[in-house]
Amino acid sequence: MNFVSIVSGTSTDGLTVADIQLDGYNMNTKFKICSGKTFPFSKKLRSRLLGASEGTVLTAEGMSRLNWDLGNEIVRAVALLNIEYDVISFSGHTIYHGPSLGRNDFGTLQIGEISLLVASSGKTAVSDYRTTDMSHGGLGAPLIALSDYIIFGNSDIMTLNIGGIANMTYLGKEGTIAFDTGPGNMLIDQAMNHFFGLSMDKDGRVARTGDIDDKFLTYLMKDAYLKRPLPKNSGREYYGSLCLTNLFKKFPKLKKEDFIRTLTRFTAASIYDQAKRFLPALPSELVVGGGGSRNKVLMSDLKTLFEGRVETFKDKGINDEFREALGFAILANQTIHHAAGRIVDPKIMSGPVLGKITPGNNFKELFRLIN
Ligand SMILES: Nc1ncnc2c1ncn2[C@@H]1O[C@H](COP(=O)(O)OP(=O)(O)O)[C@@H](O)[C@H]1O
Ligand SMILES: [Mg+2]
Known part of the structure; x- marks a missing residue:
């Protein structure tokens, strides 16, 4: 059909x-x-x-x-x-x-x-x-867990969808766990719009020219959403313009490129934090899809944090778009x-x-x- x-x-x-x-x-x-x-x-x-x-x-x-x-x-x-x-x-x-x-x-x-x-x-x-x-x-x-289970079964992998919000499905022997990990491209997109009038950081080109600001990253990692217990999900209600306005106010002197670079690292680090915090074990492999999988800096950050075991849906024969x-x-x-x-x-x-x-x-x- x-x-x-x-x-x-x-x-x-x-x-x-x-x-x-x-x-x-x-x-x-x-x-x-x-x-x-x-x-x-x-x-x-x-x-x-x-x-x-x-x-x-x-x-x-x-x-x-x-x-x-x-x-x-x-x-x-x-x-x-x-x-x-x-x-x-x-x-x-x-x-x-x-x-x-x-x-x-x-x-x-x-x-x-x-x-x-x-x-x-x-x-x-x-x-x-x-x-x-x-x-x-x-x-x-998220509602994608069932299709992930149908496609991959209990294969000890974690799928990750980096859209506006990022969500994961863990397909372990213990069962399937699915939830939103926090921001996907939403914070990066809004900051790109604010600083450069652009809708996204295409391929991570701006992030590549910036440096991670440790103070800003430490502040971001205190995000209350990360501590919220499962089951949970997030959205624009939480990571929308109000969230960004607060960040601009709190860190007004940061270089634009460093701001984008740090938000990119935070996006990857929040995903890693949630996997460590809520999964029974880190998966043997991470399969990434969604528009964020085209951000090369974000993907490289994920590879660093998950020690290399990162693939895309494309690698699995599924067009991630x-x-x-x-x-x-x-x-x-x-x-x-x-x-x-x-x-x-x-x-x-x-x-x-x-x-x-x-x-x-x-x-x-x-x-x-x-x-
Ligand atoms: N080439 C790219 N480089 C960096 N980011 C990208 C690229 N292509 C798409 N994106 C990001 O992906 C987002 C769209 O992803 P998508 O999976 O459609 O999310 P959603 O399902 O929330 O609409 C865009 O807003 C943008 O931030
Ligand atoms: Mg879309």
Whole structure:
């Protein structure tokens, strides 16, 4: 069966759309990433989305328009990829996530009206996994653990996704442990925007010219999130503009390049700290994906800290740009098979079924195919 999987991550860089073929489900899932592309947001839409998730006060009308505009943007992006598919998977764009600040009873809000794509394509969609995961007592993020388990099994590796936020999945004999380690590219991106008016430190070029400031790094490592017990996750609510404003105020004299270099080391060091602190043992191998895996200084810092055992999803034959899209396609596939989206007991693959289904014209045919 063919899936179009759309991901709009916390870095708010754009829509990653991938065409993914899946057969079977649970541990018998076979996958192939056929094609895909990331469609960057226009400056305007990006700033509206960032504003909404940074707490800009929006009227109900403003929020409704943003939800609708993002839905139309999805329709445009998917049309440009020009592919055939049976099922749509959309994780939703996170505007607010209560558990990031420990407010689990505040819920979560994902936007991007997927019924627009259902209406124009006639295909059935599965979406809003985070909300349903929270309804079932989960934290709504990270949700990639199941697909990592399906892809790698209990292989004593740790996968790491460096998006806006960084999250890991440890696949050990003791079981699977998944949580957000802290910042991914979010702090670096915001500082790059502040100092240079750029959206990212491409390939780590600026970090390469700076030095690590020990005082700043020591201060960063005192971050309260690192001490928070598991299960936990984080987001823009915590590492957004307020966090950066405080850092600029606290270290006003630091050279721009040193600021970026130190944030880059902190990003790697926080990942290492969390692995040491919360995993039963350091993994034999780290497999890294997400946009941050293209930051050469960040990758080199990870190699130093984890003593070399660092690979990318690319090394494992998986295009890392589409690794999250693959994860969410696997979630949609689990849902249409009425199988667990979050594994509570791996022996029997039990757990809550996640996502909301928006039936398209192919709804009946789809379920005939499955049964
Ligand atoms: N060549 C690169 N060099 C450094 N950083 C990069 C590069 N390409 C992407 N990134 C970073 O990755 C981020 C996007 O990663 P992504 O995995 O899409 O995250 P998310 O899922 O949160 O959107 C960008 O904001 C940027 O910070
Ligand atoms: Mg992205």
